[in-house]
Amino acid sequence: MTVPARGPRQRRSGRRFDLRATALFFGLAAVGLCVAGWVVRMALDVAEQRPVWAFVLLLGGVLAYLAGRRTRSVPPASVLARRTTGALEKGTATALDALDETRTTVRPPEAHHVQEPVTATIDDHESFGPDEFEQATADLCLRDGCGEVEVVGGAGDLGADVKAVTPDGRRLVIQCKYYGDGNKVGSEEMQRFGGTCFTVHEADIAVVVTTSDFTRPAAEYAERCGIVCVDERRLREWSGGTGPAPWALGPRTTEGTDPLDQDLW
Structure with missing residues (x-):
């Protein structure tokens, strides 16, 4: 009696599930979220206490982002540095002027009205x-x-x-x-x-x-x-x-x- 020979088993393609790698991934993701939340909170505190510097940093970030978008047509480094420096100076001056104007226009606290007696007796x-x-x-x-x-x-x-x-x-x-x-x-x-x-x-x-x-x-x-x-x-x-x-x-x-x-x- 002839018994047919079995062919070799085909191995499943793809990577096996690794519990350690998955746990490590989620742990790192949680740490990253905590760090990101802490950074955002610190940024909000700084923005509340130092609005001028927050505006300057925000302006610098926007300029850096725009500069990154135009990497293909980036001018020489010296020109870009001069433009960035000029924009930062203008933004800082504008913010300081606005802050000074706000301070000078703040009204002093109103004095409590004191009732004065009439002159009639x-x-x-x-x-x-x-x-x-x-x-x-x-x-x-x-x-x-x-x-x-x-x-x-x-x-x-x-x-x-x-x-x-x-x-x-x-x-x-x-x-x-x-x-x-x-x-x-x-x-x-x-x-x-x-x-x-x-x-x-x-x-x-x-x-x-x-x-x-x-x-x-x-x-x-x-x-x-x-x-x-x-x-x-x-x-x-x-x-x-x-x-x-x-x-x-x-x-x-x-x-x-x-x-x-x-x-x-």
Whole structure:
């Protein structure tokens, strides 16, 4: 019996898979990416801190790239060097001029606006309106050394027309009552203010200033609650500098008040 002879096995063409070579390739690729990222980050930091030099380097890179593209028609080395040097000088001069112009045109920081007190005093309050009276009271606080003075009167002010901080650091809340001679501040108005000045506005010193006077019940309520009452006489003395500021006063006592002076509400 004849057995046919097998021919030689054909070897597969191509390279065998090498795990070490593949791992080495990817490792080198990762290192290269890390180095490239570090270089890019350094370049960005330099560009942020030294924009002029970054512009010069970028211009030099662009010129080098253009010179490489024209290798077939490259002029002599001396001519190319002169052209590159001239371009770099122009670019540097332009960048420096732009930087100097930016520095010279930078505006200095704006000074904080300081509110100046008005020249009018409370002595001429007859010519005021309610808003002017509140502003004039705030101006007196400024004049006598208060800080953070603001006029907050209006709808929803909850009784606080002027807020400030006294020279010794206490929170001051003032309600202004612009009344005529025959209209006095009553206890109902005083109670409304007393219900908000300490609990809502957290006043250390609560003051009611009026161009008129206070009824006896209003003065008694203010005395019990520790609210300072500044009537027309005290207001004129404070405005003219002959009397103390409200934060230096205590609540007005009711001694000597006319017992017939009652609220008519």
